[in-house]
Amino acid sequence: MQTTSDKQTITFYINGQAFQAEPGQTILNAAAAQNYIIPSICYHSMLGPIQSCDTCHVGVNGKLTRACSTAVTEGMQVDTRSNWVKEAQYEAMSRILKNHELYCTVCDNNNGNCVVHNTAELLEIEHQKYKFEAKPYPPDNSHPFYRYEPDQCILCGRCVEACQDLQVNETLSIDWSREVPRVIWDNDVPIDQSSCVSCGHCVTVCPCNALMEKSMLGEAGFLTGIPPEVLEPMIDLTKEVEPGYKEIFTISEIEASMRKTRIKRTKTVCTYCGVGCSFEIWTKDRKILKVEPQAEAPVNGISTCVKGKFGWDFVNSEERLTKPLIRRGDEFVEATWEEALSLVASRLTEIKETHGPDAIGYIASSKCTNEENYLFQKFARAVMGTNNVDNCSRYCQSPATSGLMRTVGIGGDSGTIEDLQLTDLVIVIGANPAESHPVLATRIKRAHKLHGQKLAVIDLRKHELAERADLFIHPKPGTDLILLSALTKYIIDQGWHDQAFIQARVNGYEQYVASLDKFTLEYAEEKTGISKAEMVSLATMIHEAKSMCICWAMGVTQHMGGTDTSTAISNLLLVTGNYGRPGTGAYPLRGHNNVQGACDFGTMPAWFPGYEPVENDQVRARYEQAWGVTLPKKPGMNNHQMVEGITRGKIKAMYLFGEDMALVDSNSNHVEEAFGQLEFFVVQDVFFSRTARYADVILPAAPSLEKEGTFTNTERRIQRLYQVFEPLGESKPDWQIFQELANLLGANWHYAHPGEIMAEAARLAPIFAGVSYERLEGWNSQLWPVLPDGTSTPLLFTERFGFADGKARLVPVDWTPPFEPGADYDIHLNNGRLLEHFHEGNLTYRSAGITHKVPEPWVEISPELAKERQLQDGALVRLTSPYGEVEVRALVTDNVSGHELYLTMNTPDERKAVNRLTSSYHDKTTHTPNYKEMSVKLEVLESSGEPPLPPHNHRFGNRQPQIGIRVEEKWNRSDFTPIDQLFAEGEYHGETDHQH
Amino acid sequence: MARPITNIKKSAPSEAEQQAEAIGVILKSLTENREAIVETVEILSHLHEIGVLAAVKALLIQRNEVGRLAIQQLNQPSMQHLIKNAMTAVQTIGSIQPDQLQRLLNGLTGALGQTGNQNAAANAPTLWELARSMKDPEVRTSLYAMIGILKGMGKSFQNDSRPVH
Secondary structure (H helix, E strand, O other), rough: OOOOOOOOEEEEEEEOOEEEOOOEEEEHHHHHOOOOOOOOOOOEEEOOOOOOOOOEEEEEEEEEEOOOEOOOOOEEEOOOOHHHHHHHHHHHHHHHHHHHOOOOOOOOOOOOOOHHHHHHOOOOOOOOOOOOOOOOOOOOOOOOOOEEEEOOOOOOOOHHHHHHHOOOOOOEEEEOOOOEEEEOOOOOOHHOOOOOEEEEEEHHOOOOOOOOEEEOOOOOOOOOOOOOOHHHHHHHHHHOOOHHHHHHHHHHHHHHHHHHOOOOOOEEOOOOOOOOOOOEEEEEEOEEEEOOOOOOOOOOOOOOOOOHOOOOOHHHHOOOOOEEEEOOOOOEOOHHHHHHHHHHHHHHHHHHHOOOOHHHEOOOOOOOOOHHHHHHHHHHHHOOOOOOOEEEHHOHHHHHHHHHHOOOOOOOOOOHHHHHHOOOOEEOOOHHHHHHHHHHHHHHHHHHHOOOOOEEEEEOOHHHHHHHOOOOOOOOOOOOHHHHHHHHHHHOOOOOHHHHHHHHEEHHHHHHOOOHHOOHHHHHHHHOOOOOOHHHHHHHHHHHHEEEEEEOOOHHHHOOOOHHHHHHHHHHHHHOOOOOOOOOEEEEEEOOOOOHHHHHHOOOEEEOOOOOEOOOOHHHHHHHHHHHOOOOHHHHHOOHHHHHHHHHOOOOEEEEEOHHHHHHHOOOHHHHHHHHHEEEEEEEEOOOOOOOOOOOOEEEOOOOHHHEEEEEOOEEEEEEEOOOOOOOOEEEEEHHHHHHHHHHHOOOOOOHHHHHHHHHHHHHHHHHHHHHHHOOOOOEEEEEEOOOOOOOOOOOOOOOOOOOOOOEEOOOOOOOOOOOOOOOEEEEEEEOOOOOOOOOOOOOHHHHHHHHHHHOOOEEEEEEHHOOOOOOOOOEEEEEEEEEEEEEEEEEOOOOOOOEEEEEEEOOOOOHHHOOOOOOOEOOOOOEEOOOOOOEEEEEEEOOOOOOOOOOOOOOOOOOOOOOOOHHHHHHOOOOHHHHHEEEEOOOOOOOOOOO | OOOOOEEEEEEOHHHHHHHHHHHHHHHHHHOOOHHHHHHHOOOHHHHHOOHHHHHHHHHOOHHHHHHHHHHHHOOOHHHHHHHHHHHHHHHHHHOOOOOHHHHHHHHHHHHHHHHHHHHHHHOOOOOOHHHHHOHHHHHHHHHHHHHHHHHHHHHHOOOOOOOOO
């Protein structure tokens, strides 16, 4: 153990041996830091001391104390070995085993990581004092993904602590008031009918088999598939004849080590949002046994959401594309890779030769790896000679990137999830992290619940974070820029701005202040509908906070003024000095797993990897030299321009991978019409998508679990994923397909592994200089910019901003009134994702459990509007915009208010898809569609009907918030005797003279 | 110009093709492991001749039922005692120091020899004769060892607190 000389350390002793500790460290942690393991069960590094299991009792100065909750003091003498301490530990472990039947060898949790098993073994338990007693409750198997077996539950409360204070969903508690306590869901309802969001935290932290993934049951062990009528007597017999636990543990360990030969554990990175959770996937052949998060994961630790924990069934779906398909007449016909790729090569060459290289467009995927995006832009630029390459960030976060590039010079999150945890104030505007970035939201919820963090939410909907917020502000749709500018002006007028910061680090202040003139509180009140008092109280919160982070997403960006509103957010942060310090900054929450990485690695029409302009001669020369070709100088078309280009006859062919543009682009009727006009269209995907229907050649790709590579999350963090399965059928990783096609076109590439592609990108793009697969091994990660020596930059702007002079820029912006289709369209249409489904549900509907929870989309209607239109839950309504119509069932909820609707996007069905309604208007800077600016007519087709959301959805649950497990209630029970009252030094084995 | 279509004509490989592919894979594995395969086939043939395969096959087919019956039988008190006693015996033997056991057993062998001689005399000794034999140091040594054994046993009986499982 190394300690720096200036750091204060404490010396203490365990069984006479000297140990070092940091001030405030507990005995348990200080010992563990020096590889001395004190046995314990309920303590978990991500949850802290729960103090319910009592197995970590140690002797300190002749008295028993819990090692998990006692801080080390100088010279402390800790005793873990004397008989009286061992007696105490034996008593504690016996109390545990009274609640838990040991049948390890036939238990699905016997995988070497069972905490109860390992602790019993470490404590050298030979027998137990108290007989096992079954609890008077049946197992709860109601939930599709996990079960609770009360008989095996030791009541340690890890699950409750995780649910209450880490995930902060507040569903689980232990009812200590019953004769036989147990874990309950909500106010004691079956799990499936509770407020449980299926995030899996409880199952992950359970130290035994009480909470188990159903996918593990009967599958994990060699003997666990034995039917109950054989198994139960077998357990009885073993118990009758076993001489002691040592022999039993030996056998169970042999079995556990045998399991290692057939259960494969592979680290991967989740593909369901931009948070970038990483975890192990446990598999047996092609069966996924479970997702097992680890505390080492840099972003999420042990946290997951329902999709990451349980949503991987799609990988083995029967409907996966497994062979290349070629359009012949009215059908697609299976083909060999040689046929398909040579057809693609010859047609692309033909079109390039006839119409020029810019007649072909290339759409990249924010779901695929950095290496694949790098290779795809290289293919478009170096092999095909065009900059017409773009990715789907155009649909979501380009305005945020653009707003940040203008003001602070780097288009990414300023810091990490840690900054969001430690900041004084979080403002969430136009984002719903609890559903769209669930694990990131848990950290905000935890800081808010436990550590006094303030939370302000600006949104149209009263979503979960809005409900929890200290201040919830509901502006009129599309007026965020006015609100933000008025707040900034008010702060400056009050003299609350950070003058020293502005003077030292920001340009353009005077000009910017002048531009704020019109944004008075009166003007803002009129336009946004927010009272002056509310604005003042938000400004005061900002003023009083020593640090602030602002999170935003599609609610801000998907407007005609999306870039400007993002700019206004950054301006507010600059004026208040909230950049460059821990706990500050701008957090444009990236929607897809690799939106950040796709942009970073150059699938953008004007940028090479690492945001270097294609127009810059020096930069281009560097790439030309490395790739041995001449590269086009003129920036290419973006997604939107490509679609327009098709209708204007400029784009003749397209190559698209990992993107269902026909469904996700706004005004999808128009987009589909355009695709129909292409002369040649290549679609590369995992499934047969809506877009694929227009293809001439369909190439089957392999999803993340079937390849290696890296993703970059919203924090700019690069993480490796490892291959879990072989590609299904004849599908192939996207990078291999690009390479084979490029080589047919004479490229002569020889990448044997994605690591070689990353090495090339790191050589060429300065912000990735020190990125390497070796440094990214296992749970390691790197946050760009990465210096040549491998040093990451978790927090941006500590010294300088991303401009030549190192100073930030305040950029004046004005309000763009949102698109209004006309007075007939009298109801505002909002839309977006939800927790359970990824986007339109192409992947997540393949999970029966998720579909059970959310079978179809719905439109949220306010109680006022429901009354006005005389409709009820389940009513069928038709929404009509100037661009199209959809029919969908209603959910009446006060999440929305007045004449504002919210249409969920979880449908592959065009008759329900929100983008039948949206327009082709867009952000003027980035061409991001204004998905959030639409109004519709609402007709009631059936005034009632089957509700679209089943009663067993978590939204109808009944949360039971509390802090932790309320262990005091356990201690106050009449049948509980504190262990430290039973044993003390020198008072052992009848030699006692103590009072009780 | 492409109309949106959704028909996919799958050229599913015919049964014969699938079989041919499978046979290819199997043949390759067979030739690569020729010796092991040949030997295994010989073993199988012997097992077949003596009827072991038929028995194993029946067992496997009825595995749940057989398992249930077997466990039921094993889970009777007498069987539990048998297993437990066997395990206790094994454990006990394991816990004895070999040289001690050796001494004891040597003593026993000697004792048996001596008893044989005494039997030949066939008469029960008088009390006087018995008391006189106490003078013999060999008898005294042996008696002292016996008392040690009694003492150890008593201690063990007193401390008996059988564990709960």
